Amino acid sequence: MISTRTDPIVVAGAGHVGLIAAIALAKSFDNVVSLGVLPEGTDKRTTALMMPAIKFLRQIGLWENIEPHAAPITTMRILDGTNRLIRSPAVTFEASEIDEQAFGYNIPNVTLTSVLGDALKNSTVKHVSASATHYHPIENAIAVEAGDGSMFNANIIVAADGRSSLAREAAGISARTWSYNQTAIVLSFSHGRDHHDISTEFHTEQGPFTQVPLSGKRSSLVWVTTPAHAAELLELTRDQLAMRVEERMQSMLGAVTIDVDPQSWPLSGLVPTSFARNRVFLAGESAHVFPPIGAQGLNLGVRDAETLLETLPNDGMDLGSANVMSTYNRKRSPDIIARTGAVDALNRSLLSDFLPVQMIRSGGLELLRAFSPLRGFVMREGLRPGSGFRFSRKDVRRG
Numbered sequence: 541m542i543s544t545r546t547d548p549i550v551v552a553g554a555g556h557v558g559l560i561a562a563i564a565l566a567k568s569f570d571n572v573v574s575l576g577v578l579p580e581g582t583d584k585r586t587t588a589l590m591m592p593a594i595k596f597l598r599q600i601g602l603w604e605n606i607e608p609h610a611a612p613i614t615t616m617r618i619l620d621g622t623n624r625l626i627r628s629p630a631v632t633f634e635a636s637e638i639d640e641q642a643f644g645y646n647i648p649n650v651t652l653t654s655v656l657g658d659a660l661k662n663s664t665v666k667h668v669s670a671s672a673t674h675y676h677p678i679e680n681a682i683a684v685e686a687g688d689g690s691m692f693n694a695n696i697i698v699a700a701d702g703r704s705s706l707a708r709e710a711a712g713i714s715a716r717t718w719s720y721n722q723t724a725i726v727l728s729f730s731h732g733r734d735h736h737d738i739s740t741e742f743h744t745e746q747g748p749f750t751q752v753p754l755s756g757k758r759s760s761l762v763w764v765t766t767p768a769h770a771a772e773l774l775e776l777t778r779d780q781l782a783m784r785v786e787e788r789m790q791s792m793l794g795a796v797t798i799d800v801d802p803q804s805w806p807l808s809g810l811v812p813t814s815f816a817r818n819r820v821f822l823a824g825e826s827a828h829v830f831p832p833i834g835a836q837g838l839n840l841g842v843r844d845a846e847t848l849l850e851t852l853p854n855d856g857m858d859l860g861s862a863n864v865m866s867t868y869n870r871k872r873s874p875d876i877i878a879r880t881g882a883v884d885a886l887n888r889s890l891l892s893d894f895l896p897v898q899m900i901r902s903g904g905l906e907l908l909r910a911f912s913p914l915r916g917f918v919m920r921e922g923l924r925p926g927s928g929f930r931f932s933r934k935d936v937r938r939g
């Protein structure tokens with residue numbers, strides 16, 4: 541049912557989360573405004589989206605146009621690439637162990653940008669290609685001013701305007717931020733051998749080095765390292781860099797040829813004190829930022845959009861009531877806080893030279909390697925919070 545509300549839902553920010561949220565909301569609500577400049581398509585990252593996010597994209601009609609450019613990830617492998625005294629065992633996770641054909645798909649960000657931009661044009665969303673400059677609370681609404689002079693009285697704001705969110709600030713939500721002494725180098729490459737849909741993550745003393753399959757004999761790479769090492773890698777020629785990548789991967793995919801030049805992303809973290817307040821609902825990086833470990837960021841952003849859609853009443857009631865905001869807060873807090881903490885702890889355990897920390901990490905991975913029900917739990921929980929305890933047919937057979 542389409543609601544009879546007159547003030548629009550304004551989605552601030554036209555990054556991937558803002559576009560997904562606006563397109564999804566327009567399926568159930570009229571009068572959705574997307575306020576923000578579309579990304580320029582210069583982002584050289586790829587995004588691994590897990591099956592629950594893919595299912596949601598399919599449900600809102602976006603997956604069909606993304607799928608031809610997406611590569612499945614059926615196996616995930618963690619290898620110890622450190623020179624430390626205590627080495628962790630190799631752990632392999634197979635999607636088939638939890639009755640899935642794939643954990644998810646790896647998609648170039650330029651593809652996401654172009655498919656989402658086209659879908660926006662073909663939707664009922666009104667797109668205003670300008671940034672929000674001011675928000676003023678008024679009775680039962682928020683007045684929004686944009687850089688091109690347009691003004692709206694919004695019933696609610698979806699703050700998908702990234703880590704330095706103006707809408708979050710205007711709502712009076714503070715955020716704790718921190719930075720890591722790490723930079724991610726991203727690039728894509730072709731290789732001599734087939735990747736067999738396997739993603740391999742090498743744990744190194746500087747952070748994870750993660751190869752993720754792309755279509756054909758190609759893969760993308762997220763190489764987390766120190767800022768100084770990242771600067772050194774960016775100075776290399778394509779051939780020199782290809783040699784470094786091949787060495788780090790112990791030539792497991794054969795000869796490497798870089799075909800998308802490297803880009804660097806400094807790593808930081810952010811967690812706000814609330815996820816909805818004063819008619820502003822946080823989604824995407826306004827609500828959570830953490831290092832790219834275990835492909836969580838956009839997956840969480842998709843869950844923010846999905847939860848908004850589930851939570852907002854579409855019977856004409858006020859979308860920004862205290863009850864709706866507290867429900868959104870209650871639904872999003874545990875997922876976001878648990879993932880931010882887990883990713884932070886895993887990242888710090890890689891960097892720590894402290895022997896007991898290495899022993900705990902190594903012991904944890906050994907448990908995962910040896911004990912398949914625990915592996916199943918971690919795999920399911922990694923895909924979607926709360927699904928870890930669902931037993932697969934294989935767990936049941938194991939008895």
Ligand SMILES: Cc1cc2nc3c(=O)[nH]c(=O)nc-3n(C[C@H](O)[C@H](O)[C@H](O)COP(=O)(O)OP(=O)(O)OC[C@H]3O[C@@H](n4cnc5c(N)ncnc54)[C@H](O)[C@@H]3O)c2cc1C
Nearest residue numbers: 553555556557576588671672701702824825832837838839
């Ligand atoms: C190296 C790396 C690899 C990653 N890999 C993965 C992965 O494999 N899987 C995964 O799930 N996640 C991954 N992530 C995380 C993922 O990239 C982010 O979660 C995602 O890009 C966040 O999107 P967003 O739309 O919230 O933020 P953004 O992309 O930052 O978009 C925010 C938008 O808001 C706009 N904006 C800002 N201020 C205003 C304003 N006042 N008015 C209007 N608009 C405004 C900005 O211009 C921008 O376009 C990775 C991150 C990194 C750094």
